[in-house]
Amino acid sequence: MRTECIFYALLNRSIDQNLSVDYLRNNFLFNPTDIIDGLASAPAYHLIFEALLLIWIVKLLFFTKTFNLAKSDLTEKEKHALIEEWQPEPLIPEVEEENPFGFKNKFTGIPGPTVCINGKEHINLTSLNFLNMIGNKEVEASAIDAVRKYGVGSCGPRGFYGTNSIHLELEENLAKFMNCEEAILYAYGFSTVASAIPAYAKRGDVLFVDEGVCFPVQKGVEASRSCVKYFKHNDMSDLERLLKEQAAEDLKNPRKAKVTRRFFIVEGVYLNYGDICPLPKLIELKYKYKVRLFIEESLSFGVLGDTGRGITQHFNCNMEDVDMVCANLEYAVGSIGGFCCGRSFVIDHQRLSGLGYCFSASLPPLLAAGAITALGIIDSSGDKLENLRSKASSFHQMLESISGVCVISDEISPVKHLMLSKTNGDINGDRLLLQKIVEYCMQNGVAVTQAQYIDQFEYKVPRPSIRLAVNVDLPQEDIKAAVDVLKAATKALL
Structure with missing residues (x-):
């Protein structure tokens, strides 16, 4: 029932009869005449809706069955059969063989200047561990x-x-x-x-x-x-x-x-x-x-x-x-x-x-x-920071000498991006070509990676690139060796 209608009826009556507030309080819910007046003045669709609501509440309170979740109609043999058939899904899905961008390498140990991948030591140009604090x-x-x-x-x-x-x-x-x-x-x-x-x-x-x-x-x-x-x-x-x-x-x-x-x-x-x-x-x-x-x-x-x-x-x-x-x-x-x-x-x-x-x-x-x-x-350690910038600068200059790719990063930045000098016009084609360079480097003891993006959620996906990172404790000879491998990869594949 709509109590506001009853209230308005009482209010109108109080105005007509100049009744006190105490009268309204004492007679708000108990005066049958006022309740009838309120019901009569309420719109029909309100009464129908609230009657259905009242029926639903009564049904919930008195007619809803309670289920015993612990009770089961299965026999012990059927339970054991279901348990034997159940196979848990892996936490990490298996990578399909035909997926050219799948991650199949297993990294172990601390990602310092070198990293162990599939049981083999590689020069590490993938980890953003610039000052080598991991493992310090x-x-x-x-x-x-x-x-x-x-x-x-x-x-x-x-x-x-x-x-x-x-x-x-x-x-x-x-x-x-x-x-x-x-x-x-x-x-x-x-x-x-x-x-x-x-x-x-x-x-x-x-x-x-x-x-x-x-x-x-x-x-x-x-x-x-x-x-x-x-x-x-x-x-x-x-x-x-x-x-x-x-x-x-x-x-x-x-x-x-x-x-x-x-x-x-x-x-x-x-x-x-x-x-x-x-x-x-x-x-x-x-x-x-x-x-x-x-x-x-x-x-x-x-x-x-x-x-x-x-x-x-x-x-x-x-x-x-x-x-x-x-x-x-x-x-x-x-x-x-x-x-x-x-x-x-x-x-x-x-x-x-x-x-x-x-x-x-x-x-x-x-x-x-x-x-x-x-x-x-x-x-x-001001010397450590100066050493990092020096290595980043020399690494940048070495990368600029590689044919077929261009460096788009700042010279003193510890992160470098290598893009193809000439794009194929197809983003997946460029990615596939860069992935071949990545795999060539991995096979020759240099760990590099493509920059990864969530294409469907990114505002604007950058052109495909190989992302490289400089570690302050990476020896200069290792940097040169890594660049030589990259040169050989671009020469063989581009």
Whole structure:
């Protein structure tokens, strides 16, 4: 029954008869005349719907049968037969023989300057272990000590019971290292930028995004539900064109423009290309058009700059000109997880709105301890960073001498991408040809890999390429030997 109809009937009657509120309270549910009046004034379809609803509730309460899930009509013999027939599915599906891009190699051991593949040592140009922190004895020792002190896990999100003193120490060290007011630690590198972007950018905001950003950044942009405007990779002229168009739109609706936030989203060193963003020009456009600047620095953190502070130190820019920096700890630092750093009010906002921070179990203390030690090594080892840049530069020059392919990456970038000089016009054909080069190198003791993309989910899939990574402890003679194998592969196959 619709109680609001009864109420209105009572209310009308109270107005007519000038009745008191006490009368209404005492007679609201118990006066038959008022109930009848309410029913009479209610629409017929309301009464039919609520009668059906009442019948359904009665059926649920009194006529629903309870089933005993433990009871079974099968005999013991039939049960055993079903158990014998059941075959569990493998955790990893089998790779089809005709699949030319299938992964059939088995890696064992630590991915250092060399790696063991299928029982054979290979020169390792695949792992993004730039500073060789994976396997570093100091880092391992600090992680072992943390296991003895904290155990293997924190067993909960940071905001509940997952925060240990080691997490706070790492956040403080990261903030000091990056010359920022505050830093926030995430448990997984992918979720760092994918959570940080939607924590600030919301529906109605405008994001100016480089079309060459990596998959985690794309997912963060998508999750924000903002208006996304992609500009050509590292093309500042195209970016300014979009900014001028946005300024013209804002003039048409000043009230909306006043509450619309605008963001630049770029990478320090692009994972899909290996080149460096033009930060000084981005800062110039930031102030000219009043746009916030977010930088994903997973590849540039711990690598660029005299002491590894990243893209801002590389260009000698003020860190205060960048609104937020995101990076993961899985490359130069050789740990797991990621962090964001910036002003305190920017970081504090993420502690309540960063989904990857609020709802994920915190970083295991042993990994936080290892990251602290690795960060200290980076901070005190300027020679190591200089050595890495030197090897990256010499490696780049050697790669440029290989015929049939071109290097699209920056000279000092530790990540290199080799693309075919002449494309076949067919992306699968180019991939197949590059895969043959990869297999030739693997057969000759050099581990290389194609850059992999999730085609159906990527915003824009880059041209097929072979991705190479430099390790600071890789001997110069091994670098030369690897380049010689690549030359032989291109000569034989291109």
